[in-house]
Amino acid sequence: MRPPYSPARRRAFTCSLPKYTTGLFGTSPHAVSWIFPPHLDYNRPGYSIMMELHMTNQELADVFDRIANLMKIQGEMVFKIRAYERAAETLRALGEEASAIAARGELTSVPGIGKAIAEKIEELLQTGRLGFLERLEEEVPPSLLELLKVPGVGPKKVALFWKECNILTLDDLKKAAEEGRLRSLPGMGEKSEASILAGIASLAQRSRRMTLGRAWEAAQRWLGWLRSQAGVERAEPAGSLRRWKETIGDLDLVIAHRDPVALMQAFTSHPEVARTLGQGENKSSIELRDGARIQLWAQPPESFGALWQYATGSKDHNVRLRELAQKKGLSLSERGLLDEAGNLRRIADEADLYAALGLEWIPPELREDRGEIEAAARHALPRLVTLEDIRADLHCHTTWSDGVSTIEEMARAAIQHGYHVLAITDHSSYMGIVGGMKPEDLPRQKAEIAAVQQKLGDQILLLQGAEVDIRSDGVMDYPDEVLASLDLVIASLHTSLRQPREQITARLLNAIRNPHVDIIAHPTGRLLPDRSGADLDWQAVFAALQEHGTALEINASPSRLDADDAHTRYAASLGIPIVINTDAHAPGGLHEMRFGVAVARRAWLEAPRVINTWETHRLLDWLKQRGKR
DNA sequence: GCCGTTTTCGGCCCGACTGTTTTCAGTCG
Ligand SMILES: Nc1nc2c(ncn2[C@H]2C[C@H](O)[C@@H](COP(=O)(O)OP(=O)(O)OP(=O)(O)O)O2)c(=O)[nH]1
Ligand SMILES: [Mg+2]
Ligand SMILES: [Zn+2]
Numbered sequence: 001m002r003p004p005y006s007p008a009r010r011r012a013f014t015c016s017l018p019k020y021t022t023g024l025f026g027t028s029p030h031a032v033s034w035i036f037p038p039h040l041d042y043n044r045p046g047y048s049i050m051m052e053l054h055m056t057n058q059e060l061a062d063v064f065d066r067i068a069n070l071m072k073i074q075g076e077m078v079f080k081i082r083a084y085e086r087a088a089e090t091l092r093a094l095g096e097e098a099s100a101i102a103a104r105g106e107l108t109s110v111p112g113i114g115k116a117i118a119e120k121i122e123e124l125l126q127t128g129r130l131g132f133l134e135r136l137e138e139e140v141p142p143s144l145l146e147l148l149k150v151p152g153v154g155p156k157k158v159a160l161f162w163k164e165c166n167i168l169t170l171d172d173l174k175k176a177a178e179e180g181r182l183r184s185l186p187g188m189g190e191k192s193e194a195s196i197l198a199g200i201a202s203l204a205q206r207s208r209r210m211t212l213g214r215a216w217e218a219a220q221r222w223l224g225w226l227r228s229q230a231g232v233e234r235a236e237p238a239g240s241l242r243r244w245k246e247t248i249g250d251l252d253l254v255i256a257h258r259d260p261v262a263l264m265q266a267f268t269s270h271p272e273v274a275r276t277l278g279q280g281e282n283k284s285s286i287e288l289r290d291g292a293r294i295q296l297w298a299q300p301p302e303s304f305g306a307l308w309q310y311a312t313g314s315k316d317h318n319v320r321l322r323e324l325a326q327k328k329g330l331s332l333s334e335r336g337l338l339d340e341a342g343n344l345r346r347i348a349d350e351a352d353l354y355a356a357l358g359l360e361w362i363p364p365e366l367r368e369d370r371g372e373i374e375a376a377a378r379h380a381l382p383r384l385v386t387l388e389d390i391r392a393d394l395h396c397h398t399t400w401s402d403g404v405s406t407i408e409e410m411a412r413a414a415i416q417h418g419y420h421v422l423a424i425t426d427h428s429s430y431m432g433i434v435g436g437m438k439p440e441d442l443p444r445q446k447a448e449i450a451a452v453q454q455k456l457g458d459q460i461l462l463l464q465g466a467e468v469d470i471r472s473d474g475v476m477d478y479p480d481e482v483l484a485s486l487d488l489v490i491a492s493l494h495t496s497l498r499q500p501r502e503q504i505t506a507r508l509l510n511a512i513r514n515p516h517v518d519i520i521a522h523p524t525g526r527l528l529p530d531r532s533g534a535d536l537d538w539q540a541v542f543a544a545l546q547e548h549g550t551a552l553e554i555n556a557s558p559s560r561l562d563a564d565d566a567h568t569r570y571a572a573s574l575g576i577p578i579v580i581n582t583d584a585h586a587p588g589g590l591h592e593m594r595f596g597v598a599v600a601r602r603a604w605l606e607a608p609r610v611i612n613t614w615e616t617h618r619l620l621d622w623l624k625q626r627g628k629r
Numbered sequence: 630g631c632c633g634t635t636t637t638c639g640g641c642c643c644g645a646c647t648g649t650t651t652t653c654a655g656t657c658g
Contacts, residue, residue: 079641083630114631154656187655191648252658280646283658295658315658322642333643
């Protein structure tokens with residue numbers, strides 16, 4: 001990853017890449033390295049790349065978050081700061097690259113991006129720099145940003161420490177606290193000084209964001225504990241977990257309870273607790289030994305709906321909802337709806353809250369302020385795809401490559417899931433003799449699939465596919481005649497994910513243009529929660545997928561969730577077929593389908609967009625159209 | 630800085646908890 005703000009690299013290129021490059025099985029990768037000339041266009045009419053440098057939406061968003069934080073320390077107007085923060089969120093959710101929108105001159109038509117921010121985006125895209133930020137950083141030392149990360153330390157205190165004690169770094173702050181120099185500052189005391197030291201310590205060993213899988217496991221344990229406690233009438237997940245966001249910062253849990261004081265005490269003195277961050281009668285917060293944090297809120301059952309809605313968020317969704325309430329002369333909070341006369345209407349059922357504001361109930365996965373409130377007001381929310389809609393899994397592994405179960409075991413597990421189709425897609429040989437399948441193994445595997453098929457009869461249809469590696473030179477790991485012999489071909493990147501944008505994009509495009517390839521799996525190769533994926537030119541990838549009708553995979557593994565919600569939503573809007581696959585390496589892996597479905601739901605997808613919800617005959621027709629037998 | 634079936638100017642979510650206060654500011658969710 002590049003640092004959040006650094007001048008982008010200058011590039012220009014103009015040549016052409018072959019329509020697709022035939023795999024030359026058995027030859028050295030170096031023999032075909034010519035497919036990456038220094039200059040290329042993507043062989044599309046009108047798609048001559050004159051891109052001079054590039055910043056991803058994520059990188060642009062990081063710039064605006066940085067501006068917002070520096071302005072907070074500076075003491076700038078809060079509403080201006082909110083505008084930068086909202087713009088950052090908008091950019092992260094776009095899917096389409098901001099550079100493409102800028103090229104059309106349409107940045108200001110994006111909600112939350114006005115004239116000032118659009119100009120800054122354009123300056124960043126054209127020059128890789130931003131004068132406004134450079135001047136801001138001369139006024140406010142950027143090293144102060146690390147102080148903001150200390151829990152309990154906000155912009156006011158950072159400014160105070162900076163101006164009164166010349167504290168510029170985390171080390172400065174630690175030293176000042178240890179020497180007792182903070183307690184005499186206005187608004188500070190011994191306790192707050194000690195809590196800063198504790199905050200710095202926890203920052204050092206604080207764990208990063210969790211994967212959804214880990215978070216749900218922990219949440220189920222804690223919900224079980226809560227439900228076993230006296231007086232708990234209901235306990236439910238909330239926050240990013242309930243919205244199925246791709247990674248989880250902390251566990252947010254809510255309970256219905258009439259007198260939660262004793263329960264809050266039990267919660268903060270649970271044996272797994274390393275530190276109590278706060279304890280009151282309405283909410284408490286703890287940090288566990290492994291660094292994970294849990295936030296617990298309580299309201300009586302008659303207010304549970306309002307509480308659950310609040311704690312589910314997202315923050316931006318909540319703010320929009322509260323603004324809507326305001327316009328109707330109401331005031332919304334976790335306690336309920338307050339009318340102008342000052343009467344509090346408690347709300348037991350979340351759906352009643354949305355109804356009171358004239359809205360359809362909004363599925364938690366949509367609550368990100370990405371247009372869901374407007375759609376709910378028009379009663380035009382999508383009918384989101386569900387786990388029950390899924391009829392096939394088109395990506396799994398067996399003992400023929402790095403899976404741990406046989407074809408029959410995987411097939412029987414798929415039947416248990418109610419699937420009508422399972423594609424066996426073992427790895428091509430790039431992983432080496434042990435890991436991958438050589439082309440000469442394929443006929444024997446085909447025979448085994450046929451035998452299992454005969455044994456299982458019409459309970460399920462088995463397809464012989466393969467997950468074919470796109471080699472680091474862009475060549476498919478199986479030659480065309482081998483690809484042509486398969487029922488389904490998945491192509492994916494596994495190696496050299498750090499190649500420069502144009503090079504790794506060219507690899508992926510080469511696979512998409514290969515007429516035998518049906519699905520592009522885990523397109524970026526990222527590994528959650530920490531390892532970012534390939535730096536793809538998404539606009540080129542979208543265009544190629546659209547042109548060739550190739551399906552884009554949502555890989556359902558909680559450590560991938562790749563493609564992500566934003567890119568999937570935009571891809572589907574272009575008509576690109578979406579497939580949700582588990583990439584299971586054992587029967588248990590098939591259970592991860594629900595995480596992939598969650599990504600699809602966050603991408604606003606209805607079932608027909610997802611090809612593995614289709615009836616078998618329709619799926620087979622699709623494959624046939626793509627030249628399969 | 631953004632935005633508009635109440636506005637192109639004047640609004641912009643709202644409450645809990647903590648530690649410092651002698652009535653509240655700061656931080657957080
Ligand atoms: N109204 C309102 N609600 C907020 C605000 N900040 C947070 N919330 C609510 C909505 C959030 O989903 C919920 C939990 O806060 P978190 O900071 O844990 O965020 P969230 O769980 O969405 O993401 P996370 O994965 O934890 O980073 O609290 C706010 O400023 N205003
Ligand atoms: Mg959270
Ligand atoms: Zn795989």
